[in-house]
Amino acid sequence: xxxxxxxxxxxxxxxxxxxxxxxxxxxxxxxxxxxxxxxxxxxxxxxxxxxxxxxxxxxxxxxxxxxxxxxxxxxxxxxxxxxxxxxxxxxxxxxxxxxxxxxxxxxxxxxx
Amino acid sequence: xxxxxxxxxxxxxxxxxxxxxxxxxxxxxxxxxxxxxxxxxxxxxxxxxxxxxxxxxxxxxxxxxxxxxxxxxxxxxxxxxxxxxxxxxxxxxxxxxxxxxxxxxxxxxxxxxx
Numbered sequence: 001x002x003x004x005x006x007x008x009x010x011x012x013x014x015x016x017x018x019x020x021x022x023x024x025x026x027x028x029x030x031x032x033x034x035x036x037x038x039x040x041x042x043x044x045x046x047x048x049x050x051x052x053x054x055x056x057x058x059x060x061x062x063x064x065x066x067x068x069x070x071x072x073x074x075x076x077x078x079x080x081x082x083x084x085x086x087x088x089x090x091x092x093x094x095x096x097x098x099x100x101x102x103x104x105x106x107x108x109x110x111x112x
Numbered sequence: 113x114x115x116x117x118x119x120x121x122x123x124x125x126x127x128x129x130x131x132x133x134x135x136x137x138x139x140x141x142x143x144x145x146x147x148x149x150x151x152x153x154x155x156x157x158x159x160x161x162x163x164x165x166x167x168x169x170x171x172x173x174x175x176x177x178x179x180x181x182x183x184x185x186x187x188x189x190x191x192x193x194x195x196x197x198x199x200x201x202x203x204x205x206x207x208x209x210x211x212x213x214x215x216x217x218x219x220x221x222x223x224x225x226x
Contacts, residue, residue: 031212042118042200042218043155058213090154092170094214101145101214103154103203108129 003027006091006104011083021076021107024059031094032074033101034058034066036087043090049074071076081111118201118217125191126225134185134222139210141203144177149198149219158199159186174220191224198222206223 007022023032030051035043035058045058047066055066063085065077074093078085088108094101118135125131135144143162147155159170161177161184168175174187184201201217 031214033214035216040121040218043216045213045215048213056213059215068143090155092214096204096212100157100160103156105154106152 004091004093004102004104006089006107008107009105010108011110012061013078013109015050015082015111017079017081018077019109020077021089021091022079023076023093023104024104025072025074027093027095027102028071029095029100029102030053030091032068033092033094034064034074034076035090035092036085037062037090037106038087043086046076046089074079083111085109086111116201116203116215118220120220121218122221122223124223124225127191127193129191131191131195131222133186133196133201134183135201135203135217136183137203137205138182139205140181141205142181143204144175145202145204145214146173146175146184146186147200147202148218149200151197155200179201188222191222193224193226196222196224 001018004025034046035044044060049055049068051073067075088106091104113194146158149155164181166177172189199220204214
């Protein structure tokens, strides 16, 4: 049981490049989330999804797009990376109700 | 912006002391969660609260879901060096346009001196 898997774990991008971060969960969870973590800022919600085919904006959605074409995958895209997007990105999934949300190990992204 | 205010932002304590941190919100939450994050790792759940007024313990940790559903606190008793890390509160709202949204506080950085 892999839980929540994020790919890649590390990446360096040049300003203006694009990339996609993949989050995969094998727990059949309905809800999935993308957060970014910056020093002193905690975990800020970028986008989230309450089910296959649905997405919603979080607190800091600008510069990011997401897709949830399959229930088990939640993709986070950066169309034109900027240095301000240098951060550690965490994906989480949750079935809701009286259960816990599980996190991936994080993706450390540096934009130069 | 963020809807949860977590305090304190950091704490420096001696081993054996008790610790208390809390989260407040302008919105009502149906679920409060407390997580701990170690360096280089993702957050790991410590305690989950699902009902207003609920008081739940997990070893030396105790957390409560506020009666107003707008706040929660976490207590750690008799701290030990391995309690070092960042502690986060998180809340989820069940209804309205933010259905399913899981919001985190800014985190409390805990340092324990032996």
